Amino acid sequence: MTVGSLFSGIGGLELGLEACGLGPVLWQAECDPHPLATLAKQWPTVHRYKDVREVDGAAARVDVVCGGFPCQDISRAGTGHERRGLAGERSGLWREFARVIRVIRPRYVFVENVPDLVRRGLTAVLGDLATLGFDAEWDVFSSCAVGASHSRERLFLLAHANGDGEPARAVYAQVAVVSSAARPLRRPGRRAPSRGFRKSDGVPGGMDRLRSLGNAVDPEVAALAWRTLTARIKEKP
Numbered sequence: 016m017t018v019g020s021l022f023s024g025i026g027g028l029e030l031g032l033e034a035c036g037l038g039p040v041l042w043q044a045e046c047d048p049h050p051l052a053t054l055a056k057q058w059p060t061v062h063r064y065k066d067v068r069e070v071d072g073a074a075a076r077v078d079v080v081c082g083g084f085p086c087q088d089i090s091r092a093g094t095g096h097e098r099r100g101l102a103g104e105r106s107g108l109w110r111e112f113a114r115v116i117r118v119i120r121p122r123y124v125f126v127e128n129v130p131d132l133v134r135r136g137l138t139a140v141l142g143d144l145a146t147l148g149f150d151a152e153w154d155v156f157s158s159c160a161v162g163a164s165h166s167r168e169r170l171f172l173l174a175h176a177n178g179d180g181e182p183a184r185a186v187y188a189q190v191a192v193v194s195s196a197a198r199p200l201r202r203p204g205r206r207a208p209s210r211g212f213r214k215s216d217g218v219p220g221g222m223d224r225l226r227s228l229g230n231a232v233d234p235e236v237a238a239l240a241w242r243t244l245t246a247r248i249k250e251k252p
Contacts, residue, residue: 021082031237083127100135149174171240
């Protein structure tokens with residue numbers, strides 16, 4: 016299944032989906048120069064948009080649209096924000112995500128965000144998806160489930176077109192404790208650049224790399240979430 020990516024970061028969701036046998040990735044959307052350089056290194060032939068607002072009806076049709084829209088107005092860890100949820104300037108970019116879904120009409124939508132989305136926006140996200148004709152399954156997955164020594168919990172949502180506009184279940188989140196046989200998700204022979212992105216102000220490029228890694232989606236967790244939520248959808252009568 017072909018993939019289009021919004022708020023791509025350094026491509027963690029794409030790597031996870033590729034590990035599940037999906038692909039190719041046809042386009043990505045990212046505004047930050049450092050992640051853009053990393054994406055260009057990892058996926059040199061993929062079309063890239065420098066703003067999610069540029070993705071329109073001219074974009075290639077894909078089977079899956081994935082993305083982790085900004086969480087600054089949602090997360091309890093954020094600073095300098097009023098936690099306005101989807102009413103906030105940054106997390107409100109979910110509206111652009113929904114617009115792209117409406118334009119592209121994919122078979123599946125794969126969303127990542129912080130668990131606090133349950134309290135600050137999941138109902139609205141599900142409502143938008145239902146209006147667009149998608150049913151959804153979601154859960155909270157931890158990096159511990161793939162063998163990491165830290166929790167790093169993230170909410171993943173998988174929506175699928177069904178035409179009846181009703182969500183799969185009531186809004187709640189539950190930590191998934193699913194064993195994973197996920198294989199390593201390194202792309203052979205390719206390494207993301209780690210320096211040289213900041214030159215004019217003298218700040219080492221490693222700071223950009225650390226920031227990108229801090230915002231990144233763990234590919235193995237994304238793969239676990241895709242497999243788990245896909246299995247749930249298939250099990251439904």
